[in-house]
Amino acid sequence: MQREECIYNLIPKVRVEQPKPERYRSKYDPNVQPTGTTFGVRGKTKLEGANLGSAQRYEKPASARGFGRLPAKPDPKGFIRKGERSASANALISKKPGKFTYSGQTRPPIVKKDDKPIMGLKSAKNFVTANAVEAILAVPGYRARATNEPPQYMTKEDFGRVPRYLNQVKDEIDRENSMIEEFVRHNHNLMEDDGRDRVEPMDEHERVALVDALKSKWDHVNAKYQKLCHNVVFDTLGKVRRKETLEKELTQLEKDIQLLEKGQVVISQSNDRY
Numbered sequence: 001m002q003r004e005e006c007i008y009n010l011i012p013k014v015r016v017e018q019p020k021p022e023r024y025r026s027k028y029d030p031n032v033q034p035t036g037t038t039f040g041v042r043g044k045t046k047l048e049g050a051n052l053g054s055a056q057r058y059e060k061p062a063s064a065r066g067f068g069r070l071p072a073k074p075d076p077k078g079f080i081r082k083g084e085r086s087a088s089a090n091a092l093i094s095k096k097p098g099k100f101t102y103s104g105q106t107r108p109p110i111v112k113k114d115d116k117p118i119m120g121l122k123s124a125k126n127f128v129t130a131n132a133v134e135a136i137l138a139v140p141g142y143r144a145r146a147t148n149e150p151p152q153y154m155t156k157e158d159f160g161r162v163p164r165y166l167n168q169v170k171d172e173i174d175r176e177n178s179m180i181e182e183f184v185r186h187n188h189n190l191m192e193d194d195g196r197d198r199v200e201p202m203d204e205h206e207r208v209a210l211v212d213a214l215k216s217k218w219d220h221v222n223a224k225y226q227k228l229c230h231n232v233v234f235d236t237l238g239k240v241r242r243k244e245t246l247e248k249e250l251t252q253l254e255k256d257i258q259l260l261e262k263g264q265v266v267i268s269q270s271n272d273r274y
Helices: 087-094 127-137 164-195 204-229 237-260
Strands: 199-201 266-268
Touching: 204 237
Parallel strands: none
Antiparallel strands: 199 266
């Protein structure tokens, strides 16, 4: 084919049609099961395609015969008329219910307002005499036939034996006594340990530091006391108690300082005293 303009391009070219090859058709029957396959041979269930024998034709199951087929075309004249679907419902509605009938035993009808009871009925029965006769002819019961005899304790099964509840009470008392004895013994040992004197000498540096701390506290408490002691009249109970508290605290601090300034101090850990 020439790409440039040429007069020969105006001449129509003859197209040669390629002959269509013949459709391929297998020489084997497509409806025959394959032979020489072991798929699905073992077991009780027979699978499609399992065959080790001769060639056998198989048919599709009934559930798959119509697969792939188009449904039939609808009839244009077979459309649904008015009220066709509700015909059965209309038939049920148009049917009138019958009268209800009860097969069992019924109660008597209600008395009408115009009905009058029968008046003047009397009974000739003497109820006092009838009750007395029934009481006389009645068969006596168990209470009337029973005799009041004292109980025979010797015939009982547990006669002469210790009751079970007494053994349980005895065991419980023994358990409580043992717990009390153990508690008392434990407390006695603690008291003996506390009674022993555990004495340790105080370190000299600790004693000096403690004296300095007590003196500093005495100065602080004394400063508070000096602000309060110049008052001549203590008109409130709070002032009186505050003054007494400060005086007691100063006195105790002075005693502690004098005790620590004497020299070596020994500490008893049993009663926390110097």
